[in-house]
Amino acid sequence: MVIKILGTGCSNCKKLEENAKKAVEELGLDAVVEKVSDIKEIMSYGVMKTPALVVDGKVKVMGRVVTSEDIKKYL
DSSP: EEEEEEEESOHHHHHHHHHHHHHHHHHHHOOEEEEEEOOOHHHHHOOSSSSSEEEEEEEEEESSSHHHHHHHHOO
């Protein structure tokens, strides 16, 4: 499983990344959490607002920070 956090490095992006890592750890999943800050790659997902959460190529959350508990639902 590949989880991508799309964002330019703002505090919300960092918080979403922390929450995603926490969710993966708590579920004991074999997943990679990647940070994507390249604006062209971000836009290739159709994301217009960051931060965004992408799981296996599908945008799950855009424009807000969700908790690790919410992220578990998408995993």
